[in-house]
Amino acid sequence: MIQMYHVYMSYGSDSPGLIDVSLRIEKAEFAFITGPSGAGKTSLLRVIMLAERSQNGQILLFGKNVANIKEKERTLFRRHMGVVFQDFKLLPSRTVEQNVAISLEVLGKGRGEIRKKVGEVLELVGLEHRAHRLPPTLSGGEQQRVAIARAIVNDPQILMADEPTGNLDQALSEEIGVLLNRINARGSTVVVATHDTAWIQRTQHRVIHLEKGRVVSGGMPLG
Numbered sequence: 001m002i003q004m005y006h007v008y009m010s011y012g013s014d015s016p017g018l019i020d021v022s023l024r025i026e027k028a029e030f031a032f033i034t035g036p037s038g039a040g041k042t043s044l045l046r047v048i049m050l051a052e053r054s055q056n057g058q059i060l061l062f063g064k065n066v067a068n069i070k071e072k073e074r075t076l077f078r079r080h081m082g083v084v085f086q087d088f089k090l091l092p093s094r095t096v097e098q099n100v101a102i103s104l105e106v107l108g109k110g111r112g113e114i115r116k117k118v119g120e121v122l123e124l125v126g127l128e129h130r131a132h133r134l135p136p137t138l139s140g141g142e143q144q145r146v147a148i149a150r151a152i153v154n155d156p157q158i159l160m161a162d163e164p165t166g167n168l169d170q171a172l173s174e175e176i177g178v179l180l181n182r183i184n185a186r187g188s189t190v191v192v193a194t195h196d197t198a199w200i201q202r203t204q205h206r207v208i209h210l211e212k213g214r215v216v217s218g219g220m221p222l223g
Contacts, residue, residue, distance in 0.1 A: 001027040001158065001189045002048060007057030007067075009047055016213050017043035018054070023208060023219035025191060027157075030184045031218075032200050033193040035210035041193035044210065045160050048191065049083055050074040062157070079107070082151030082188075084161035088143045090135040090150075097122065097131040100150045107154065121149040125179060141172035145179065152183055159183060161192045165199060173199060 002025040009018040018040050025031050033041045046052040047059065050066060059067045061077055069077075090099050097118050104114045122128045125145040135143055144164060151159060161180065165173035177199050184190040194200070200207055208218040 001025055001029070001062065002191070003058075003060040004047075005058040007047065007054045007059060009043060009052055009054045017052070018047065019213040021057070021213075021215050021219075023215055024221060025189060026221055028184065028187050028189055029221065030181070030190045030203075030205040031192070032203075032205055032207045033191060033210065034195065034197075034200065034207055035216075037195075038212075039210040040213040041210055042162055043213070045083075045162055045191065045193055048158075049081055049160055050078055079154065080157045082154065082156035082159045084144075084147050084151045084159070084164050086163040086166045088135070088147045090143060090146055092134060092136050095132050095134060096127060096138070096146050096149075099135065099146055100153050103150065103154050117153050118149075121153045124152075124182070125149045139172075140167055141175060144168065144172075144176055148176070148179060148183070152188070156188060158189045158191065161190070161194075163194055163196075164192065165194065165196050170198065174202075177202065 005022050007018055007021040010016045021044065033044055035041055043052065047054055054067055057067065058065050066077060100118045100121060101114050104117060119128065122131055125148055127142060127145055127149065130138060130142060135146065165176050168176065173196060180190055180192065206218055206221065209216050
């Protein structure tokens with residue numbers, strides 16, 4: 001599903017993001033990306049989601065090398081991925097259901113299909129009763145679940161989350177963990193960058209550890 005071989009990415013000569021990164025994440029796997037601040041966790045996610053270009057190496061998504069594809073092709077690949085950001089990135093003046101519907105509207109889906117899909121994912125994340133609320137009126141945990149609903153409404157093959165529990169207390173963090181496990185069980189490959197060691201320790205998922213832009217352990221699946 002995701003393969004990287006000797007990938008380098010930098011933000012400038014004095015700011016390396018990734019150094020000689022090789023890893024593989026299988027279809028329908030759940031993998032954590034962890035490491036200290038500045039280790040390259042967000043850089044790795046941004047390269048996988050095709051928001052940043054690598055300078056060297058190979059990146060294969062769904063079996064195709066995407067390291068040097070044109071922007072139009074990158075946009076097509078992104079349609080198979082969902083992304084959850086730590087700061088939610090919800091539109092405050094649009095309702096919960098309107099926020100979740102955005103990606104389907106961009107794809108030109110019909111009104112009936114959008115209504116059906118939005119209703120399904122809001123039920124999945126337990127927010128069907130909040131459909132007509134505005135994001136600022138929701139709790140932090142609810143806003144994070146809206147962000148997750150928006151990321152999965154198009155049934156992505158890959159779901160990536162950058163510190164999805166970073167602003168939440170332990171109880172809410174556990175709820176988000178359960179929700180992402182449920183999404184993984186539906187067949188999506190889930191990749192989570194996190195500092196949350198308690199969450200990692202509660203699971204059996206593989207941990208890919210980064211330090212100073214390098215993978216130091218866990219880059220390849222066991223067996």
